[in-house]
Amino acid sequence: MKLLVSALEPSSNLHLREVLKHTNDIELLGIFDKSLGTPLHDVSEMAIMGIVDALKKLRWFFKVANEMVELAKDADKILLMDSSGFNLPLAKKLKSAYPNKEIIYYILPQIWASRPKRAIKLERYCDKLLGILPFEVEYYKSKAQYIGHPLLDEIQTTNQALNSNTITFMPGSRKSEITKLLPIFKEVREKLSDKRAILVIPSSFSDEKIANLYGDISMFEISKNTHEALANSEFAFICSGTATLEAALIGTPFTLAFIAKKLDYFIGTKLLNITHVGLANIILTNYNNSTLHNELLQESVNVENLLKEYKNTNRELFAQKAKELKEYLSHGSSKNVANILQKDKTS
Numbered sequence: 001m002k003l004l005v006s007a008l009e010p011s012s013n014l015h016l017r018e019v020l021k022h023t024n025d026i027e028l029l030g031i032f033d034k035s036l037g038t039p040l041h042d043v044s045e046m047a048i049m050g051i052v053d054a055l056k057k058l059r060w061f062f063k064v065a066n067e068m069v070e071l072a073k074d075a076d077k078i079l080l081m082d083s084s085g086f087n088l089p090l091a092k093k094l095k096s097a098y099p100n101k102e103i104i105y106y107i108l109p110q111i112w113a114s115r116p117k118r119a120i121k122l123e124r125y126c127d128k129l130l131g132i133l134p135f136e137v138e139y140y141k142s143k144a145q146y147i148g149h150p151l152l153d154e155i156q157t158t159n160q161a162l163n164s165n166t167i168t169f170m171p172g173s174r175k176s177e178i179t180k181l182l183p184i185f186k187e188v189r190e191k192l193s194d195k196r197a198i199l200v201i202p203s204s205f206s207d208e209k210i211a212n213l214y215g216d217i218s219m220f221e222i223s224k225n226t227h228e229a230l231a232n233s234e235f236a237f238i239c240s241g242t243a244t245l246e247a248a249l250i251g252t253p254f255t256l257a258f259i260a261k262k263l264d265y266f267i268g269t270k271l272l273n274i275t276h277v278g279l280a281n282i283i284l285t286n287y288n289n290s291t292l293h294n295e296l297l298q299e300s301v302n303v304e305n306l307l308k309e310y311k312n313t314n315r316e317l318f319a320q321k322a323k324e325l326k327e328y329l330s331h332g333s334s335k336n337v338a339n340i341l342q343k344d345k346t347s
Helices: 009-019 050-056 058-074 084-097 118-125 134-139 175-191 207-214 226-231 242-249 262-271 278-290 305-311 316-329 335-340
Strands: 003-009 027-031 077-081 102-107 130-131 144-146 166-172 196-201 221-223 235-238 252-257 295-297
Touching: 003 009, 003 084, 009 335, 027 058, 058 084, 077 084, 084 102, 102 335, 130 134, 130 335, 134 144, 134 278, 166 175, 166 226, 175 207, 175 226, 175 252, 175 305, 196 226, 196 235, 207 252, 221 226, 226 242, 235 242, 235 305, 242 252, 242 278, 242 316, 252 305, 278 316, 295 305
Parallel strands: 003 027, 003 077, 077 102, 102 130, 130 144, 166 196, 166 235, 196 221, 235 252, 252 295
Antiparallel strands: none
16 A cells, blocks of 8 residues: 655654554655655655744745645555644645545644634545544544554653652753753752753754753763653653653653743733643643643743752652553554554555
8 A cells, every 4th residue: 555644743753653563565655754765855854943944945845745746646545644734734735636535634733722723624624533632532523533642652661760869851852942941950950969860862963963052961961762761760850742741651750841932922821821831731631620740831940949849749649640641541542543544455
């Protein structure tokens, strides 16, 4: 079977890799990591940084979308993953050009956070909508189903080091996150000088980029393996993102520290009414109206408050809530996605 794939994000390609472990005789076409085959465009070409960069590449993105539509004529099925800014308009083009080709969307847009009307377009242009959060399928009238969460397939470790005297620091992967959080994290590390400290750096960062972006990090041990670092730590300080859910599923207590641009924070809290930043908290709130961890935001992110979080976090309550979270997500998604892709694949 020939499968047209649009997977622009590094995380999407990690999830795609897991799905492919459960498939047979699938040839990939389209946009994906070159380690998975021969893409039309490698994911590195699709990366953009900010609105200005996006506007500069807008014409090129339209060209790539047209190339994908042309390539789709040879595909038996179509798999779109995350990246709704590109994939939702692409779905419209593909459905118009090939009304009888099955279009599957895996890793759905976060319509529960903003722009819920995208659900209408997703149901119009796609044939199957595969959700990785149980509550998100409720935002759709039809076609959406919960198929499990990919992290339950990808995380192969649990924390056995809650008395390890080791703390992990995760200041994010974006330049703006790192430049705001790392100086504060360095001060926290100095105050906890008797602890072993691990700084997690994205595996894709080159030595040159690390030197330019992080400055002096000699006070830390460096790790590029998030799961290993978290599993070997008694506590973690984490920027927002998937890492909060990874820590929860591994079982490592943590607090979230996030400093957003003032305009983004205003829009999120005042206009979109976002009450939680951490994904684990968002999931638990929708499940049983509880939370897993504290969130330090904006001016609250300071050395004093971070030290209080480390000392005062209720580890037993965290473990109980992490267990509830894992039970709610229930199972992984990769095998289920593979089965959906391969169903009636000769038709």
